[in-house]
Amino acid sequence: MTSHIEHENEELNQVSSDSHQDSELQWAELTKDWQSQTYPKTDIKQLIKQTKRRVKAAKYWLAVDIIGTMAIIIGFFIALFFYENDKATLYYLGFGSIVTSIFCIHTVNFRIRGWRQLSDSxxxxxxxxxxxxxxxxxxxxxxxxxxxxxxxxxxxxxxxxxxxxxxxxxxxxxxxxxxxxxxxxxxxxxxxxxxxxxxxxxxxx
Amino acid sequence: MNNSLELPVNQKDRLQTAVSNNKSLSLDHKHTFYQWMTEHEKLLRHIITGFEAKPAIQDELFQEISLNIWRAIPSFRQDSAVKTFIARIAHNVLATHVAKAVKSIKSEQTLSEISIEAEQDTVQPTPYQALDQQQRQQRLTSAIQKLTLEQQQVITLALEGMSYQEVSEVLAISTNLVGVRLQRAKQALTQKLAVN
Incomplete structure (x- = not known):
């Protein structure tokens, strides 16, 4: 009776070991297939040019944003000190300075946050x-x-x-x-x- | 008199040093990017195929990942391997892509569309073997694309031959969790392959 149970256990272990070996073998085949996949080769030099262009464009638009905001603020101060009688322009530039500053701060924060998240989890x-x-x-x-x-x-x-x-x-x-x-x-x-x-x-x- | 002349010269020297430092930094940046992309292009291309079926979108994702790698180079610390750093950036882009896009499950890439410039194995298989292998590869990528995001993440990295430790570094999760997720992913993959 005991030897029969032992024999059954041995068979069970054998089956379990075989199935483990099978799954290992299947995984090894999948890995081999996956790693031997073909892929289109990239011209890395061209990729660098393209990437640099995109980075430059993003920096350019950010610079335009900041310079534009600064120009409106400077314009407001010029109007405040030299054209104080032109109330309409003064109010317009004052209002514009506040609004564009809010937009500019928002844009800069957005970009900085984006760059910080690149290698996040x-x-x-x-x-x-x-x-x-x-x-x-x-x-x-x-x-x-x-x-x-x-x-x-x-x-x-x-x-x-x-x-x-x-x-x-x-x-x-x-x-x-x-x-x-x-x-x-x-x-x-x-x-x-x-x-x-x-x-x-x-x-x- | 001398002092007044020396100051601009010093400033000029400092300016020249700053400019040359900037140039060398820029060259280093470019050189690092070139080296990283050349070494890990295969890894990136393979990972992307696990998440996206359409070749045109795969290219867009590759460019997006490249751009993020370029931007992340200054933040690279030597405490992690380049491979895991790059894989982490790629998985960031791909996780967002999967969540945003309605996944295109059916692979639209036919055998004839695979570039003839594609990298070949060192041992050339017979045409019959190659066709068989390509069909198996297509079934595999198609099955992976049908998995959940978590399963896709661990399975693509494990198939690339990464250890539990490396996968845990890329995904910022514990090695135990990698083991659990990978086990589930393997089971799910086997089921999908059986259905295919």
Missing amino acids: PDQAIHNAIKNAESSKRYLNLCKISCYILLPAVNWYLFEVSTLAEKPILPPLLFINVFVAGMWGASHYYLVKRKKEIKQLKSFL
Whole structure:
């Protein structure tokens, strides 16, 4: 009886060992197949050129953002000290300085955070993507809100300037209103896109 | 008089040193990137195929990962291996991609689409063997693409021959968790391959 049980145990061990060996063998075959996969060779020199171009473009747009903001702030101080009677321009540049500064700080923070997350844990990748998309959503909301404030402010400014300059008001008025409407439309489009993206990312967690 | 002349010369020297330092840093950066990409291109291409089936999107992902590697070079510390550092950057991009995109499960890459410039094995198989191998490889990548993100992550790294320790470094999880996830991933992969 005992020898029968021992024999059965031996058989069981043998089967278990065989199945372990089988799975090891199968894994080894899969590894071999995986590692011998063909792939299109990349021209690394061309890749470096392309990568450098993309990095430069990102830096260029960031520089444009910062320089533009600085120019508006400097313009505001020039108007404050030298053209204090031109109230319309003064208010316009003052308002513009605050709004563009907020946008600029937001953009710089966004980029710095993005660069810091490059070698973060992949487990955090989706959380980071949600954070970035939410940050982008806030930025786009800010764009839309600034359009609501910008529209009356710009119309008022143009009206004030046209009364002093005595020039026809319609062409610049039309241009600026279409421009602000376009800005609102683009912000709204990307906002809807971003909201969908956040929903999808959250559903993945 | 002399002092007034020396100051600009010193400043000029410092400026020249700064410029040459910048140039050498830029060269180092470029050289490091070139070396890393040449050595690990195969790893990156293989990992990408485990997450995305469409060749055009695979290329986009490769470029995105390359850009992130370029940007991350200054933050590289010698305490980790280049291979795990690169794999971590790639997995960051790919995890986000999988979560954002609706996965294209069916592999659209036909045999004729595989580049003739592709790297070949050192031992050349017969045409029949090659066809058989390519079919098995396609079945394997297609099955991996159907796994969950966590399973895809461990299985692609394990198939690349990484140890538990290396996988845990890439994914920033414990080695025990790597073992558990890998075991589940292997079971799931076997089931998917059996269905295929």
